[in-house]
Amino acid sequence: MDPASLAAGLAAARTGQAQQILAAKMVKMNAEAAQPVVAMLDAAQRSLEQPTSAPTGTGARVDIRV
Secondary structure, rough: OHHHHHHHHHHHHHHHHHHHHHHHHHHHHHHHHHHHHHHHHHHHHHOOOOOOOOOOOOOOOOOOOO
């Protein structure tokens, strides 16, 4: 193996390592940024699952004729 190809292989390996580190940081940042959105969607889902405080029969006799 000649020195030039050895140096090129070493440079490529270092570049690949840097790309992997950068990709890992970006994944972590995306996960951290998504946490508030997930919490908001979870809270919205829970609020939809809770029964409303409207009295029984409210809206049962709504006339929607045009």
